[in-house]
Amino acid sequence: xxxxTIEKEIKFPKAMSTPMTVxxxxxxxxxxxxxxxxxxxxxxxxxxxxxxxxxxxxxxxWKRDWLGTAISIIIxxxxxxxxxxxxxxxxxxxxxxxxxxxYGIVIFxxxxxxxxPLFPSxxxxxxxxxxxxxxxxxxxxxxxxxIGYSISYESxxxxxxxxxxxx
Amino acid sequence: xxxxxxxxxxxxxxxxxxxxxWKQRVGLGISFDLNIRxxxxxxxxxxxxxVSGLCDTRFCxxxxxxxxxxxxxxxxxxxxxxxxxxxxxxxxxxxxxxxxQMVDMVLSGLIGVVMEGESQALIIDVRNYxxxxxxxxxxxxxxxxxxxxxxxxxxxxxALTRRRIRDDRLRFELxxxxxxxxxxxxxxxxxxxxxxxxxxxxxxEIKGIKTDGIPMADKTVEEFIxxxxxxxxxLVRYTERADIAAAHILEGHVIIYVDTSPSVIITxxxxxxxxxxxxxxRESPAMGTFVRWIRYLGILTSIFLxxxxxxxxxxxxxxxxxxxxxxxxxxxxxxxxxxIFLADFGxxxxxxxxxxxxxxxSPAMGLxxxxxxxxxxxxxGLFVPEVILYVxxxxxxxxxxxxxELSVANxxxxxxxxxxxxxxxxxxxxxxxxxxxxxxxxVRSLNTPYFWPFLPFNPKGFLHIVLRRAVPGxxxxxxxxxxxxxxxxxxxxQE
Numbered sequence: 001x002x003x004x005t006i007e008k009e010i011k012f013p014k015a016m017s018t019p020m021t022v023x024x025x026x027x028x029x030x031x032x033x034x035x036x037x038x039x040x041x042x043x044x045x046x047x048x049x050x051x052x053x054x055x056x057x058x059x060x061x062w063k064r065d066w067l068g069t070a071i072s073i074i075i076x077x078x079x080x081x082x083x084x085x086x087x088x089x090x091x092x093x094x095x096x097x098x099x100x101x102x103y104g105i106v107i108f109x110x111x112x113x114x115x116x117p118l119f120p121s122x123x124x125x126x127x128x129x130x131x132x133x134x135x136x137x138x139x140x141x142x143x144x145x146x147i148g149y150s151i152s153y154e155s156x157x158x159x160x161x162x163x164x165x166x167x
Numbered sequence: 168x169x170x171x172x173x174x175x176x177x178x179x180x181x182x183x184x185x186x187x188x189w190k191q192r193v194g195l196g197i198s199f200d201l202n203i204r205x206x207x208x209x210x211x212x213x214x215x216x217x218v219s220g221l222c223d224t225r226f227c228x229x230x231x232x233x234x235x236x237x238x239x240x241x242x243x244x245x246x247x248x249x250x251x252x253x254x255x256x257x258x259x260x261x262x263x264x265x266x267x268q269m270v271d272m273v274l275s276g277l278i279g280v281v282m283e284g285e286s287q288a289l290i291i292d293v294r295n296y297x298x299x300x301x302x303x304x305x306x307x308x309x310x311x312x313x314x315x316x317x318x319x320x321x322x323x324x325x326a327l328t329r330r331r332i333r334d335d336r337l338r339f340e341l342x343x344x345x346x347x348x349x350x351x352x353x354x355x356x357x358x359x360x361x362x363x364x365x366x367x368x369x370x371x372e373i374k375g376i377k378t379d380g381i382p383m384a385d386k387t388v389e390e391f392i393x394x395x396x397x398x399x400x401x402l403v404r405y406t407e408r409a410d411i412a413a414a415h416i417l418e419g420h421v422i423i424y425v426d427t428s429p430s431v432i433i434t435x436x437x438x439x440x441x442x443x444x445x446x447x448x449r450e451s452p453a454m455g456t457f458v459r460w461i462r463y464l465g466i467l468t469s470i471f472l473x474x475x476x477x478x479x480x481x482x483x484x485x486x487x488x489x490x491x492x493x494x495x496x497x498x499x500x501x502x503x504x505x506x507i508f509l510a511d512f513g514x515x516x517x518x519x520x521x522x523x524x525x526x527x528x529s530p531a532m533g534l535x536x537x538x539x540x541x542x543x544x545x546x547x548g549l550f551v552p553e554v555i556l557y558v559x560x561x562x563x564x565x566x567x568x569x570x571x572e573l574s575v576a577n578x579x580x581x582x583x584x585x586x587x588x589x590x591x592x593x594x595x596x597x598x599x600x601x602x603x604x605x606x607x608x609x610v611r612s613l614n615t616p617y618f619w620p621f622l623p624f625n626p627k628g629f630l631h632i633v634l635r636r637a638v639p640g641x642x643x644x645x646x647x648x649x650x651x652x653x654x655x656x657x658x659x660x661q662e
Contacts, residue, residue, distance in 0.1 A: 153623035
């Protein structure tokens with residue numbers, strides 16, 4: 001009896017669909033690199049901690065402690081899903097790691113110059129200190145490479161698989 | 168010269184011409200290990216060519232006995248070739264038409280028989296190569312698990328694999344590499360799983376190897392196939408364990424066996440293939456995962472701990488308050504970065520020396536190196552104690568890396584990062600790590616992204632890296648090998 005129920009539950013696994021993969025790429029990429037960024041903040045490589053994302057909203061004091069950090073990391077992960085789908089929609093045909101590299105720089109400039117006024121605790125771009133700038137730029141670059149390379153590889157794989165006869 | 172070697176001579180009907188050919192071309196009479204045994208069978212000349220040491224004497228004697236007995240039982244008028252062919256009591260007797268082929272085969276340890284008046288030679292496989300029997304490889308030990316490792320004999324190695332996979336679709340494709348050495352190289356794979364594109368690439372590359380010999384066996388083959396250049400990171404994984412090779416064949420990898428080497432090449436390989444170990448699959452999934460995480464920690468330590476500590480020494484303001492005790496307490500005579508390099512080179516000395524120190528001397532060497540030098544270097548003021556600590560921890564981290572090749576490459580990465588930190592401090596560390604990461608990501612080994620499944624990110628593959636999954640639930644083969652058949656456990660097997 002027990003075996004029977006288990007058998008019914010086991011569904012034959014299929015490879016993940018592309019949008020699902022893009023979603024996970026975005027979420028994992030955002031969360032993972034934000035955690036790395038948080039460690040960078042702990043060791044003073046950068047002055048910016050992930051909590052900065054909560055600043056535009058008026059919230060309780062919790063937004064500055066660990067709960068705020070955890071929620072920020074998740075929120076950035078969700079933003080990152082958006083970034084991944086933007087890349088998937090526009091740039092998935094580009095091959096290699098360099099398009100992702102540039103995508104990372106573009107997001108970096110977008111956040112640090114265009115969106116800068118949204119975050120009161122972030123200094124204007126030119127006043128940020130050297131370590132913060134270097135660390136943030138590097139984080140955004142590896143993030144961009146992560147998103148870009150993963151998505152282009154996935155979409156190419158998908159293309160190859162579509163051509164293959166179903167076995 | 169080359170053209171001349173390519174010429175194919177048919178086997179002459181006169182046995183003396185064959186003998187002359189052997190004397191002139193192969194050095195019969197000069198090389199002491201080439202033997203010719205001349206028999207008279209039914210009043211005709213029959214010559215046996217052997218190489219001493221490669222043929223099993225007992226079988227040779229048995230064969231000669233059979234042939235000589237022909238004289239007692241058979242009439243002279245009968246067809247000698249057919250008689251001899253019939254009486255060579257061995258499962259593998261093969262006629263060859265050219266002298267070239269015959270010489271090749273005799274030199275690889277088979278017996279060549281030529282008969283007067285026949286333009287064919289008979290080749291009998293009685294090879295018995297000098298070598299050891301399968302034993303546990305030194306580099307990949309496990310607590311539990313099979314202990315028969317590969318040996319220097321390709322036949323034995325393929326047999327060890329065949330013992331584990333009895334599938335009728337398992338293939339071993341043999342090729343010869345080396346103009347002079349004529350070494351056997353075999354591709355092992357399962358036909359309906361392995362990626363045909365990868366197979367074609369490998370076949371083309373192996374056939375394209377133009378060299379006289381490959382005494383360094385699989386390593387040389389790897390260099391020809393992968394054209395690695397100065398990239399220190401290992402692009403293929405080696406294993407000496409027959410069970411690991413079989414597991415990878417089942418996953419859809421292609422294994423390259425090279426004769427005279429006890430290790431085989433697993434292709435395609437990613438970074439994460441180098442940091443897994445058979446031990447993890449011999450323990451329960453929870454335990455295997457735990458062991459694996461600890462191992463990852465060790466590997467990360469071996470790369471990042473030393474540069475990071477150096478950075479904190481140079482820029483103490485980076486440390487959070489609770490960790491501010493880190494860093495040398497007393498002033499030192501030598502800059503810390505120099506100390507780190509000296510100490511790390513010291514460990515490297517130890518490692519290099521340990522490779523070829525005779526076993527009876529190695530405990531003494533370990534004692535001198537570890538206790539005396541470390542202790543005394545501190546008391547004379549050469550090193551701060553912390554340097555020894557961190558270099559030692561990083562060194563142990565190096566040893567937790569299952570792949571020897573990777574551990575050495577990580578060491579180079581560590582020292583490179585340390586140099587960058589020493590020169591550029593914080594930006595040096597951050598940019599250095601970024602470049603290191605991007606470098607690894609951009610490497611491709613046999614058209615396979617080196618950092619898969621982390622980057623390009625593959626959710627399911629990554630889960631398999633983070634957790635040691637239970638085998639019954641792992642139904643899909645890893646996508647990275649582009650398996651033709653994706654399912655290890657098809658749905659009907661669940662019924």
